[in-house]
Amino acid sequence: MTHPFSAPDADFGHTATHRHRSRRRGLRVAIAVTVVTAVAAGGAYAAGLGPFERDDDGPDPAATAQARAFLADWAGGRLDSAGSRTTNPARAQEVLSNFTSGLDISKPELTPARATKGDDGTVRVAFTAKMPVTGLGTWTYRSHLPVREQKNGAWKVDWSLSLVHPHLSDTAKFRLEREDTTEPEITDRNGMSLTGDAHPSLQPVLNQFAGGGSGPRGAIRLVDRVTGEVEGTETTFGKKDEQPSDEAVATTLDATWQAAADKALAEKADGKNASLVALRVDNGEVLAMANSPATGFNRAVSGTYAPGSTWKIVTSSALLLKNAVAPDDVVDCPKYLTVGKEFHNVETSEFPGATFRQDFMESCNTAFISLRGKLGDTELGDVAREYFGVGQEWHVGIPTYDGSVPEPKDETEKAASMIGQGRIQANPLIMASVTATAASGRFHQPTIVPGGKDTTSTKPLPSSVVTQLRTMMRATVTDGTAHALADLPGDIGAKTGTAEVSEDEPNNGWLVARRGNVAVACVVEQGVTGGGSAGPILHDLLSAVPDDPS
Template sequence: MGTRGKRRDAPARRNTSTLVIAAAAAVAVVGAGVGAYALMDGGAGSSAAVDGKPAVPSGPPSAAEIKAVATGFLGAWQSGDVAKAAAYTDDAGAARTALTGLAKDARLTDVKLAPGARKGATVPFHVTAMVSYAEKAGGPGVSKPYAYDSALSAVRRKSDGKVLVGWEPSVVHPELKDGDRLVTGEAGDPPVKAQDRDGGELTAAKYPSLGTVLDGLREKFGKKAGGTAGVELRVVRKAPAKGAEKNALPDKTLVTLSEGTPGTVRTTISPSVQAAAEKQVASRERASVVVLRPSTGEILGVANSSPGFNTAFQGSLAPGSTMKVITSSLLLEKGLAGVDKKHPCPKYFTYGHWKFQNDDKFEIKDGTFKASFARSCNTAFISQAPKLEDDSLTKQAQQVFGLGLDNWAIGVPSFDGAVPVQSQAQMAASLIGQGGVRMNPLNMASVAATVKSGTFHQPYLVSPDVDHRTLAKAARTLSAGTLADLRELMHYTAVAGTAVEPMSGLGADMGAKTGSAEVDGQKEPNGWFTAWRGDLAAAAVVQQGGHGGDSAGPVVRAMLLNGG
């Protein structure tokens, strides 16, 4: 990894972790009004007079001010005085719309609010309510209790120094972002019963990482699978911008008032692989993994330590040196490198006014390209940047590996990778998986699978036979000679390079590549590992994990050992 060209990871889009419907409030409600809570009294912000005129108060809100605005806002909300509650916020219009929607759209009644202990300017609170719905006017309805936790933060308005509730949609409900709504009614999509490849049922209770996947299956196949919709309270997401539909999260069910009739959707998930994947990510922080079958593209397993966002399918992270698999295929095709040919690996190489270096500033004197690949020498790749066109790497990723064209149709939302056209130092950084390159474990598992199979097979979770969708194709394949060289590079890395320890004892038909991707603001880089063994391919990332061989490598090893 280079000393320059570092980019921040794309932020997580939404936390969609399932809310537990509590049977009892976390903080007891005092009487029928807003409960008392622990707040230390304190003086107001500074407001000394200037030239005889009272100055506008400034500084952080005091404890007394926070208590006053929180009590006023929560009390007005609980009493149903939406206009008064909204007036306690710094965006009265948006707050009024959201609070009105709780009764009108979400159909929440008998709302009780119990504030908790203040933490700085933030006041947590517990919400209990009834969710009610009548299918026909005057007809029998259904209702259920619902409880959840949220929080508000007090802010001081600059114009007049007044302390108000800083308005965010999450104040109403922690699942809400701008443009999202809470709605109770007939579910837009019938439920689905998802099955693994053997016919067993897949549930989030058994496989926590599949929560967002199951939501995506329902949105995609609910109406096609023959089910009927029930009645639910759910988060209705804001319509995604044009071109971003595939990366958008599906609507999320919060309360089921009446069950619908599920349809059945068979997936490619292997129960043994999925169980092994869940076990691996559960023992690590911020780990994600995907397992594929190279000969077909079938997804056998997917798991994330943080199940609220499917980083494995939808993440957008710099892949670090695992990108060198794609870059090597480019250099081999263009004759800029040969497996056993001499290749430069200096301590430093400067291009586009950026000085790049190797990990620990190592160098390989009189070494081959195979040695540089196996040891993950950054300068061996950066040194070839002056001989490449700005779009060379982009075309290679798209035409051979099927990446970055936004045309994958795996059965649920996914990000297909991005290798933008860049120039000078940013283009050079892209060669080693930094710069503007963005990938996820699904993409990098597909890269290893393409090397193993010799042809890009678009990964998929649900067979295209179910809905007759068209899978993405690559424009071309590598020549037999280039493909053999690329396999040799990855195999050598697994037996004599940075991937030795994770790949030890896995036989002869295997290959791997490690990676570490620097991220601004992180002490440790993200650790990456991608590999194949027989007709299995896997990739993993452990964010802030450090060297890929140490962090992500053991995850991939477990997948290759437990593959179905």
């Protein structure tokens, strides 16, 4: 049975009085936030530069600039501004709003093509529209904008319904229909059912697993405005030939850990974007992955962040592997160190005469940077890949980003890479795995489904290096920057991280920790410090689940 997503009067050309969302069995679906790639018009185009460079007979650059600005405003949700660029501002704003909301479109991606000039002087700018329909997929089509010069010399988009979509008119509108589908049951490691209602952060993940069954299906229909009769189908979503599956999908997740992770983020992230991953040290099985906000982009496994000082676990491993430093060696920690640019410690702290162990405990940037000459330019990346699996292709069971440690371009970037900055990128899944590897000495590819393939190839860390890492991480909890976890029972080891984003934004806060057979990693965007922002989250998580999973 199919039923409309919205009421018949949600016609995308007249104001909708109400909307009715159909109730679905199974999982609520969510999609990742779609990145908007629409370029606002600027001085370069007004000057005749770029792909719309004007020739003697070509379109006026001001016309193409206006068209591009209209598309950028539409894509960015600035519908009042988009309307003001047309010959009918109020009507344009109304229709664009009803079109996107009525069809449950999140953030359009609108890409202009080359402009052409008609015999009557009208400039025509073709564009490709990619419209993400929540929970179903992307509707892609082509249209064009007519731009005309007004009496005052200004250029305006000549408003009509057909520029939104060629088939939208005074007599025809669109309707989104969703089909009820039976999703497969998804269970945790103990056979307990996992649902998006009980575990909000899992909604994107559960939807990906549901694709193994019948999956969400739907269509966008072109209908008569008066009768509601279907005149055509613009696009369909999902595969009609798939049959619902009654077989449950088993995962490595643990419902108890997942619930605690969701709760910790909800209560301690302070409304900031944040995510965490918990996994088993002995085999890499993912116990929980959570995000705040709970729906949308799964930054826990697909995010790309500078890991900041949590990366000093890998840097320390590289130094200890070649006996370039020992924990009791004195490695001074000044306030500042200049390597092409000035590097400093958090709150410009300093620790004269500090040992390398103390540098690790207090997360001293300048001390680690001063040791950059002990490593070759590719050595940090080699250690990350060969011992920690970072940058290899992981088969986790869902799409993931598996890290990048590129060779530094110069000495300044090499200095930054020593402290997890520069072009090094990771996410909580990667850093939880790094923590597990440091604690056990062996990399285990993270996985969220039992029995997945593993094409990685790594070698174990020497036991002496593992012992040194575990000792320094434990000292970071008892006497260092991870003191937020010191009151918890168990032999907990940890490392904090503060990662710079830009000069105008607060730093991201990181914390990784290991307790028994569980490794966890958390990042809080604009959290300022790891101990202050991620610390309370992991403290709540580990407090709520005192026992390791079997």
